[in-house]
Amino acid sequence: MFESCADPSQLSGLAWLSCYLTTGKHLAFYASFGTVLLLLAITAPTALAFGFMGASAARSRIAPLRWIGKTYTAVVRGVPDIAFFLFFVIALDQMFEYVRHRVKCPDWPDAIRQGNDFIVCQEAKLPLGTSAQWVHETYGFFLAVLTFAIVFGAFAANVLFGAMRAVPRGQMETGEAYGMSHRQTFWRILVPQMWVYALPGLSNLWMVLIKATPLLFLLGVEDIVYWARELGGTKTPQFTNYPHGDWRIWYFAALLVFYLLFTKLSEVVLERLMVRLTHGQATTGGEAQRKGIA
Structure with a gap:
């Protein structure tokens, strides 16, 4: 990186080490810490949003929504994380390409699934083969964020569901007695108070999420x-x-x-x-x- 580092064979001691630690690959290593922090910054609120929707659906008065919420929480929490990260990302990528294939290549004559091969037209590839390297890296990072959010969103849904049930029912009934609708009591009474009950569980989940970031390595992210x-x-x-x-x-x-x-x-x-x-x-x-x- 520096002119003094042009001939490493002439370096020794701290000079050699300083040049070694400023190579292009080391700069990429330092930048990868930012990748991890960016993943956490995006995944945490996204997983919380998934969790809130899952918890809200699980306590819904509408039976199909309630079934979806409880199934999402039970299934994702029941699958080992490493299996989910190894196989779900492939399935997610193929789903995106399949939808694009149906839209962009409606007259495609061949079968998409041919044995173990998944073959779509070139226009449906994600990302396109002609795309720049940063596009490929951004797409891989997007898949990683979405996978992390779905997995940890299921755990967050379980935490938030318990927090919603911890809010005293009497407060909800008081709001209804004052003429508030079910929607109003949910947003004005239940949601503001549930966070104090949810924070211990969410704090623990945040620590687990931090420790899970090395799984990025399994998803092909540097x-x-x-x-x-x-x-x-x-x-x-x-x-x-x-x-x-x-x-x-x-x-x-x-x-x-x-x-x-x-x-x-x-x-x-x-x-x-x-x-x-x-x-x-x-x-x-x-x-x-x-x-x-x-």
């Missing part, structure tokens, strides 16, 4: 685990200007520090959020604050 394994493995002069032994322990130790610091920061933020939500609430946390002030 995340921090991919680069740690790639850069930390034994390098010889035939493959790089910066040969070294097996340094994976150091790269994975850096990932360990990153995850520990990030989870600690999350704990601090979530604790403050819990204090804010329980302020003045008739819950265990709220009672503790009231007695502390007294």
Whole structure:
């Protein structure tokens, strides 16, 4: 990257290390930390939205909606995560291509499913073969986010469903007695109060989501685990200007520090959020604050 690094064979000590840590692949490794944080930033609210819809459907008065909500929660939570991540992404990708194939190539004469092969017209491919590399990477990242959101949305739905049931029924009945509709009591009474009951479960789910981000490696996304394994493995002069032994322990130790610091920061933020939500609430946390002030 720097002119002083033009001839690695003439470098040693800290000069060699500084040049080694600023190669193009290392810059990609550093950028992959941003990929993980971006995944969390997008997946968390998306999974929460899936969870809220699933929980709302599970407690719906309309039987088909109730069946859909409960089935979604039960099925996704019952499938091992690694199996879901390995096979669901393929099925999701094929579903998108199948729909595009039906729209763009209605006169296609051949069968789409030919043994183990899934064959669609070139116009239906996602992304197109002529697309730039960043398009392929963005599409893969989109599939990863959607898969994470569906999986963790099912767990969030179970947490939110329990939180909705924890809100005292008497408060809902009081709202109805004042002439509020079922929709009004749901949005004005139930939803604002359920978060204090849901936050402990959602906090735990957030920690699990953080620990699940290395599954990006299984989805073909070049995340921090991919680069740690790639850069930390034994390098010889035939493959790089910066040969070294097996340094994976150091790269994975850096990932360990990153995850520990990030989870600690999350704990601090979530604790403050819990204090804010329980302020003045008739819950265990709220009672503790009231007695502390007294």
